[in-house]
Amino acid sequence: MPGAKAGDRIRETAKQLFYRDGIRAVGVDAIVRHARATKPSLYRSFRSKDELAAAYLRDWDSAFWQRFESAVAAHPDDPRAQLRLFLERLTQRMRSPGYRGCALTNAAVEYPQAGHPARRAAVANKHRLRRRLALMTAAMGARQPRLLADGLALLLEGAYASSQLFRRNGPARAVARVADQLIEASLGRRRLTRAKH
Amino acid sequence: MPGAKAGDRIRETAKQLFYRDGIRAVGVDAIVRHARATKPSLYRSFRSKDELAAAYLRDWDSAFWQRFESAVAAHPDDPRAQLRLFLERLTQRMRSPGYRGCALTNAAVEYPQAGHPARRAAVANKHRLRRRLALMTAAMGARQPRLLADGLALLLEGAYASSQLFRRNGPARAVARVADQLIEASLGRRRLTRAKH
DNA sequence: CATGCTACGTACCGATCGGTAACATAGTCA
DNA sequence: TGACTATGTTACCGATCGGTACGTAGCATG
Secondary structure, eight states: OTTSOHHHHHHHHHHHHHHHHOTTTOOHHHHHHHTTOOHHHHHHHOSSHHHHHHHHHHHHHHHHHHHHHHHHHHSTTOHHHHHHHHHHHHHHHHHSTTOOSOHHHHHHHHOOSTTOHHHHHHHHHHHHHHHHHHHHHHHHTOSSHHHHHHHHHHHHHHHHHHHHHSSSSSGGGGHHHHHHHHHHHHSSSOTTOOOOO | OTTSOHHHHHHHHHHHHHHHHOTTTOOHHHHHHHTTOOHHHHHHHOSSHHHHHHHHHHHHHHHHHHHHHHHHHHSTTOHHHHHHHHHHHHHHHHHSTTOOSOHHHHHHHHOOSTTOHHHHHHHHHHHHHHHHHHHHHHHHTOSSHHHHHHHHHHHHHHHHHHHHHSSSSSGGGGHHHHHHHHHHHHSSSOTTOOOOO
């Protein structure tokens, strides 16, 4: 790491500090100090702190979809198993020290302003995920695919939030089981069908 | 409002600005300017900005439990209906302009440090809610009350997050329906019981 | 009037914020 | 060698951060 170019060291350091402490809480001075670089090096690679934050969030988005597609690839043509694997792996990651939820969601909380780059990155990711989940729940044969997809999205976001509100053994650790229950209840024969006329 | 004491105006203004823009994003100068007061007035009522933020979160916690107990009181001895009413009212509030999720969760995202007062307030609220939900799911007769309570907590936190990631018609609007599905699937006869030996 | 108390404002503090100008150094290719 | 490019460094900018020393207006007492 210390052998890499200054721009790369700064990008890597920013990733760690932004995720650990939040974007607003980390000053550019702290970043370049930890990266053993200086501010002009930062501003030659990134136009502003906001763009550095945007790069950090793009990296996160990219890593997120890698994890997602990895779980998908492990169970071809079985979206339920794909999702379950993704959530089980997520549960593992949530147990690791320093885990602090989804960087994109956190950034959206830190930057409520409508047009902010950090917010745009987060919103884009969440919309894409929502559409993707709806495709998967439809493929599962859910009675109401969009409703189930939204339920799963809520559980996922809830796990992100809970994982930083509770130390361990919080509600987040149940996300895979609850998601599976919800899927089970949304599939197959219409248990909940109301009497017809 | 303009007739009130400086300390009260500051407290009220801080509540609005902290919720709208986030605690870190709002400086004490902005608060006293909007409150038509001055900084010494702020620091005579509050020891620090952090304590002003803590007061803001205590107010939020108090208002949260008022809303919760109001829904409980509306359906005595029917925890499922209590929860459904609470979530339906929450859905209403989420549609109102300027809604930005749970101030306590947002504060915990803004202040990841373990001992920070804002974080303590958030964590205390969430733990209390988790215990309360477990009591309710047990009263419902759920097969696994703690698991269901955690699922409901995840849905709630997910709704908070989603409500600020999607404009309208986001996953959050489904929270009451999904919660009811999950409850339905967790009650009564043991549909999911695994074969014994 | 004089005193004491409460409530508020003016003016300022050092530190840090994001960002930049000017300059030094090193590698590359002609 | 010399010119060019990329990257590093020092030193600084105005603005804003959270926080405070100190002065003053108003009002109730004696």
